[in-house]
Amino acid sequence: MPGSGARLQLLIGPTEPSPAPYEVVDALIDLEVTSGEQELDGFRMNFSLGREKGADYELLKRGRLEPPNRVIVVISIGTRREVLIDGLITQHQVIPSNQAGGSRLHVDGVDISIKLNLNPAHKLYPSQSDSAIVKSLLEAYRDLGLEANVEKSDVTPSDNDRRPSQQRTDLDYIRYLAQRNSFVFYVEPTTVPRRCIAYWGPQKRQGEAQPPLTMNMGSYTNVDVPINFRYDALGPAEPEMFTLDPASRHIIPVEPSSSLYPQLSQRVARPLRSTLARDTARLNTALARQRGLSSMQESSDAVTGTGEVDAVRYGRILRAHHIVGVRGVGNSFDGEYYVESVTHRIKRGEYKQSFTLKREGRGSTKQQLR
Numbered sequence: 001m002p003g004s005g006a007r008l009q010l011l012i013g014p015t016e017p018s019p020a021p022y023e024v025v026d027a028l029i030d031l032e033v034t035s036g037e038q039e040l041d042g043f044r045m046n047f048s049l050g051r052e053k054g055a056d057y058e059l060l061k062r063g064r065l066e067p068p069n070r071v072i073v074v075i076s077i078g079t080r081r082e083v084l085i086d087g088l089i090t091q092h093q094v095i096p097s098n099q100a101g102g103s104r105l106h107v108d109g110v111d112i113s114i115k116l117n118l119n120p121a122h123k124l125y126p127s128q129s130d131s132a133i134v135k136s137l138l139e140a141y142r143d144l145g146l147e148a149n150v151e152k153s154d155v156t157p158s159d160n161d162r163r164p165s166q167q168r169t170d171l172d173y174i175r176y177l178a179q180r181n182s183f184v185f186y187v188e189p190t191t192v193p194r195r196c197i198a199y200w201g202p203q204k205r206q207g208e209a210q211p212p213l214t215m216n217m218g219s220y221t222n223v224d225v226p227i228n229f230r231y232d233a234l235g236p237a238e239p240e241m242f243t244l245d246p247a248s249r250h251i252i253p254v255e256p257s258s259s260l261y262p263q264l265s266q267r268v269a270r271p272l273r274s275t276l277a278r279d280t281a282r283l284n285t286a287l288a289r290q291r292g293l294s295s296m297q298e299s300s301d302a303v304t305g306t307g308e309v310d311a312v313r314y315g316r317i318l319r320a321h322h323i324v325g326v327r328g329v330g331n332s333f334d335g336e337y338y339v340e341s342v343t344h345r346i347k348r349g350e351y352k353q354s355f356t357l358k359r360e361g362r363g364s365t366k367q368q369l370r
Contacts (some may be wrong), residue, residue, distance in 0.1 A: 005312035011072040026211030035320040036341030041111040049103035052248035087111040113187040116171035125164040130177040145194045151201030192219040206262045212369045222314045227307035230334045235302045238271040266363030269302035325369035335364025
């Protein structure tokens, strides 16, 4: 499974996942994995259930698919072997049937970062930068195989300015600090099972792009279903911000910091509307600028592309959180995009990847994509 050109391996276990036995893999009907910006990455596995009369279902007897066992999904396409998701089972649902072979087991789970979201904490971090706080929080999860990749934040508060305090789970607090710095946070598997990278920093809109999604180019074509592009002129917005001078009590306008993102398009869509950034009056100028930058980057993308690619024809897993090229769709929409989300749907003989791409405007900044 899933068929010629692609092979799937399941590793399952309480702490040290091991290859799933034949009866588990054989009972697997289909698998779906979602990866994106807004939520934790998740998976659903659907199994057929069988049992002897009066006995329990075979797949439930040994507890392999019990929450909170760890599940690692490994995909091999050609000679390339990658981990699709590393997560924990959070629930399963048994659906009995009166028909022979009709009973089903749905197994749902989320990526390993759910471990950071189980217990709220109350802590103070005096005179520590946001990046230092994130590093210290992630250090506690090294036994899960998490390696921290934390970009440095710009602002280190003094005790007179503010004292960072946590009154939520580690995951919620790390995400709050990411938003405050116009950053993102996610956990991504590596090519080595049980080893993941916990990334905290700007969206990765530069560096080596994934192989291009290609249409209308003969033997190079790897996208069968046309990519649908939408240009929304009302998407981008210009934030307006103000701080309060503590001495004069005057309201001072603040210009946002320059964008952390390199430009992916040649013709950037200019904002037609503005937004009023709230809760900035009591912030110092540097923090207010960061708040404005976060607001600006959240609404900067005017172009969205959605489509589906066959993983075997594409030759690899398409990863969210990275850039990918698009070619063969015309000068306005060719070029590089940030991959916002990917849904992987796997069943026997088939592996499809649905994707959502985004960038700030039209026209490519690249002369050629490879």
